[in-house]
Amino acid sequence: MTKATGLGPLPVLLEKRAGFGPLRKVFEANAVPLGVIEDRQTAIPLRSMCGLFDMAALSAGDRCFGLDVGQNMSPKEFGLWLQYCAQGRTLSEALQRASRTSNSQQTGSRLFLHQQGERSAWCYKRPPDSAFGPHHTDHLVGAMTRFLRHYLGAAWQPIRIDLDYPKDPDASRLAAALESPAFFAQPCLALWFNTSSLCNASIAPPQARNPLTYEMIAASTHNDKPNDPIASIQQIITMRLLDNLSDIDGVAQHCGLGVQGLQRLLRKHGLTYRQLRNQVIMTRAQNLLIESHLSVTQIAVSLGYSDHANFTRAFRKHSQLSPSQYRRQNDLDLCL
Template sequence: MSGLFVPMTKANGLGNMPDLLEQWAGSRSVARAYGRAGLPMEVIQFPETWIPVDAIRSLFEISARAAGDRCFGLHVGKDMTHKTFGLWMKYSVQAATLRDGLIRANQSSRFQQTGGKVVFVPGAQVSFWRYVAPPMQTSSQVQHCDHLIWPTIRFIQSYLGPLWLPEWVDVSYPRDADARLLEAQVPFPVRFGTPYLSMAIRNRDLSPRTPRPFGDGQRITFDAVRASEAAGPSNETLGTVFNTITLRLLEGQTDIDGAACQLGIGVQKLQRDLRREGVDYRDLLNRAKRVRAQELLSDTDMTVIDIALSLGYSDHGNFSRAFRKMTGVAPSGFRARKDQMQ
């Protein structure tokens, strides 16, 4: 990887973590955990938002300590399924066989996370489906790793049935004094200290054809998954900055100084990196504002003036002129058109 790059993932990977933390430790603990992880609470309402992988790891560790439970991440994951992760997983679960489904997931996981990957590794009698996480700056990834165990198993169960369990599971952290608490919670062997989260799958389970279609029968193509992510730049540097701007817009923050600080670099370096890619900060900010405005007009009942203020515009008129310039239609017209299509 070259240039400015921060591994990021979609906030839908948090599952019901905020609700579970509130149940166990109270609503104030949720706000404190998000604040300490450097994340706005608004990502709970907008789970398709991209957030730094290190932030989600930190959030899980902070939340587990607040909840006082070594297996907090595992409990979060137990209430999740592969469907939690959105369109790329729905596409992956529609293949004819588990082997083909794993290959689909490998190809499309970049629409869920950057910097990490899922890999299918064939073996003589047992094959492996592995999640290789991005390099981390946080001190621990125990809770984040654990919360992925059950959604990964449920993806495979969608092909092999609800009784299927892995031969064993590898986790991406060393065994410690509390490892027995995890082992007591799961009905399969756990191996510690590998570089990845991995499911061991018997080879005979890879090829039988799935006897039933997924969900409501609506077929999803790879092109549809790719189109769902068309709003953001595909370039790594531009994607990192664009997603950072979008995340900060959740709190109405638009300044370049704050964006550079969140990226861990100086303003001048950020400007140089963007110039090297042929854009400036204002270009990406306007693009992020357009996408965010369209989401709010389509998916919420917020008034146009409230949307304008949330995006840093001083009044309704400035926002309407900017939106019309970017899209060719006024905000009210865009919302009316969306309502007619639904």
């Protein structure tokens, strides 16, 4: 799973270059709700994220589309996590912070530092079961380069760039845009630099006031169980609720499993799909009651209930309170 923050300016750039129709088709083809464009803390499957990048590049007709997305990503896209990493006094400390905490942003992949004599590389290794996604890799090149420049200078370019996909017919266009030697079909994405640069201090030293800790990052990302398969399935169900979908077939497809395979996995954890889906729906209902101004009826409809009464019965069974009582109680708590 990966956070929708990783989309960066993809939706804006694609709509600008190809229009809203192709943007909608790209999201629909990858079964990702358009709602994640606004709700960037939503977690989506990495294979879906890779699909979005590749189809967006195809729709835009631009071999360098992924690279452009990464180069135009704002530090704000990564939230507190990037601020935490950038608190490192040196490049070495910053990369160690990123390596230790990257699972708060994306599960299954690895960020790591590889040292080889006078040269070192900051590397990204995608999960073995993730979809092939050259344009997703390209966007990481742009984003990772921008972060390294925080310590190496605004004009810095990698000594070489290793790309984790085969060379394609239009690769020369990408190589020209990278402005660094590019090597294809490598084991992982890697940006190489001089090992001596690991001691470089931040160009803009962070303020000592209110330093961030990893516990704060984990709390802000709601991802305290990054390697828990049940947590990943819950995130997929949550994402699909943005499109008012909660069927098991779509969830199984996102997990790369058949329906029976998903059911077997859930049984190993003492759960049925219905139980897990209801847990997710009730959690979202609670969050909407507290954090939105939607009426109870509007919330019921958004969660797939046919009427207010059915939703109220289900909510009372789960929370021992009616939706209205739950909203009032938490309104009072927030004002204490």
